[in-house]
Amino acid sequence: MNESTSHPLKLFNSLTRQQEVFTPVHEGEARVYTCGPTVYNYPHIGNMRAYVFADLLGRTLSWKGFKLTHVINITDVGHLTDDADDGEDKLEKAAAERAQSIWDIAKHYTEAYWDDIKALNIRQPAHWSIATDYVPQMIDYAKGIAEQHCYELDGGLYFDVSTIADYGSLARAATEDGEGRIDVVEGKRNAADFAIWRKTPEGETRQMEWDSPWGKGAPGWHLECSVMSEALLGLPFDIHTGGIDHREIHHPNEIAQNQAHSGCDHSGAHFWMHNNFLIDRAGKMSKSTGEFLRLQLLIDKGIHPLAYRLMCLQAHYRSELEFSWGNLVAALTRLKRIVMGIERLQERLASSQIAASQSEKSLHPKITEIRDQMDAAMSDDLNSCPVVPLLEHLLSLKKVDAAQRMDLLREMDLILGLDLETLTRVDLRLHPKAVSITQAEIEDKLDLRQQAKADKDFAAADAIRDELTAEGVELMDGDPLRWEWSISI
Ligand code: AMP
Ligand code: ZN
Numbered sequence: 001m002n003e004s005t006s007h008p009l010k011l012f013n014s015l016t017r018q019q020e021v022f023t024p025v026h027e028g029e030a031r032v033y034t035c036g037p038t039v040y041n042y043p044h045i046g047n048m049r050a051y052v053f054a055d056l057l058g059r060t061l062s063w064k065g066f067k068l069t070h071v072i073n074i075t076d077v078g079h080l081t082d083d084a085d086d087g088e089d090k091l092e093k094a095a096a097e098r099a100q101s102i103w104d105i106a107k108h109y110t111e112a113y114w115d116d117i118k119a120l121n122i123r124q125p126a127h128w129s130i131a132t133d134y135v136p137q138m139i140d141y142a143k144g145i146a147e148q149h150c151y152e153l154d155g156g157l158y159f160d161v162s163t164i165a166d167y168g169s170l171a172r173a174a175t176e177d178g179e180g181r182i183d184v185v186e187g188k189r190n191a192a193d194f195a196i197w198r199k200t201p202e203g204e205t206r207q208m209e210w211d212s213p214w215g216k217g218a219p220g221w222h223l224e225c226s227v228m229s230e231a232l233l234g235l236p237f238d239i240h241t242g243g244i245d246h247r248e249i250h251h252p253n254e255i256a257q258n259q260a261h262s263g264c265d266h267s268g269a270h271f272w273m274h275n276n277f278l279i280d281r282a283g284k285m286s287k288s289t290g291e292f293l294r295l296q297l298l299i300d301k302g303i304h305p306l307a308y309r310l311m312c313l314q315a316h317y318r319s320e321l322e323f324s325w326g327n328l329v330a331a332l333t334r335l336k337r338i339v340m341g342i343e344r345l346q347e348r349l350a351s352s353q354i355a356a357s358q359s360e361k362s363l364h365p366k367i368t369e370i371r372d373q374m375d376a377a378m379s380d381d382l383n384s385c386p387v388v389p390l391l392e393h394l395l396s397l398k399k400v401d402a403a404q405r406m407d408l409l410r411e412m413d414l415i416l417g418l419d420l421e422t423l424t425r426v427d428l429r430l431h432p433k434a435v436s437i438t439q440a441e442i443e444d445k446l447d448l449r450q451q452a453k454a455d456k457d458f459a460a461a462d463a464i465r466d467e468l469t470a471e472g473v474e475l476m477d478g479d480p481l482r483w484e485w486s487i488s489i
Helices: 045-063 088-099 102-119 130-148 219-235 248-260 295-300 305-313 325-352 367-377 387-396 400-416 439-454 460-470
Strands: 012-013 018-021 029-034 065-075 080-082 086-089 125-131 150-153 156-159 194-199 217-221 236-245 269-275 278-280 473-475 485-487
Touching: 012 269, 029 045, 029 219, 045 065, 045 236, 045 269, 045 278, 045 295, 045 305, 045 400, 065 102, 065 219, 065 325, 088 102, 088 439, 102 295, 102 473, 125 219, 130 156, 130 217, 130 248, 150 219, 150 400, 150 473, 194 325, 217 219, 219 236, 219 248, 236 248, 248 367, 295 305, 305 325, 305 387, 325 387, 325 400, 367 387, 367 400, 387 400, 439 460, 439 473
Parallel strands: 029 065, 029 236, 065 125, 236 269
Antiparallel strands: 012 018, 080 086, 150 156, 156 194, 194 217, 473 485
């Protein structure tokens, strides 16, 4: 444990729908499994909110002194177009539509996802578990539960949810105001039964298929996460995360398998945590609705990806977050101000010639207070919202020793992950793809305009302003952020 954090970490557990104090399964450790992307398409920024949340959780656990083992999986097989066990495999469908190899599709979108992970400063987990690497273990696992918990249909091996006493309790599906949504599909004993092995139909060949006791086929999506989490973290482990949609079908099904395989009532993880959605005016952002926002689109428009990370951190992970370009630009401006504040702090530190670690003075009470407030907020179910204003407050405390401020700022950034020590104002100015005028040309025109103003040739100065406006460049005279210009989005 980090001796100097005094608030016990409380996390909202979807199993009990309340906050509980985090007590690790293994002394001093935290083992976390995060449901990863299905790599049939690019992730949208809503998907990436799920990983910013998991990263915030991991960073907080590390800061609190727990030795973190984090696993994120990559689903490259088995996820159907409908979570409730209906439809086609998303990757098979994408491969058929684009006449491409499924393996190429998986590789391409896994790499694209990893690029986004990097751009958002999300820490690398201990393991990226790739579903297709675990198929033999999945077959063994299914063999282990088949007799007591499964039955065979033409379509494959199905899990009988009535063999699990409290099936669906995570989704509260059985309660009057049940939040679960379970479609009725013909041929099953119970509507909620799901395939753990899907047979390749007679006369067909799938690009991805393996031999099994139930015929050639592929594993079900729910099976993958149970197998990989148990293989890499052991049961029970500490925390399982995912988006709120997983609380309804995917995670109840994982829990059922975990209980069947372990023979215990325990759900497999002590905590099940879910981030809420990023929404836009039309509702939940999703890939199936055609147009969707990718991180690359933000970058192409000149918005630094860490502005999106900041936008996520400004909201609590369990609240819906509404996306708008206005909110995003406001987050970028806020990040610029913070970065400018840090640059000033660094200058001050350099001029005072004291290395942070050599500062011998006892901690200023303000430093202790802000650190404690941050600890209290993060310990209150990862409430990152007040931490950004606390950081801004810290930057504004001009009378407090610069070295002590810098030390605390570094610590705050261990949690926020905004790369604050190295990020510069120049890094934050991305050039939009669609804008043809170059940065150097803009600067040249600005110099000419300054000269024209100095010569009191206001007509020439205005003409330059108009030329820049025509190029999509907006001038901001007297901008307190010293950005002088921006490109209209
Ligand atoms: P998928 O690649 O569809 O399996 O989704 C990856 C992760 O993103 C899952 O944890 C989903 O629950 C989560 N997710 C999907 N849509 C959104 C959204 N609009 N906002 C936040 N998380 C989402
Ligand atoms: Zn999963």
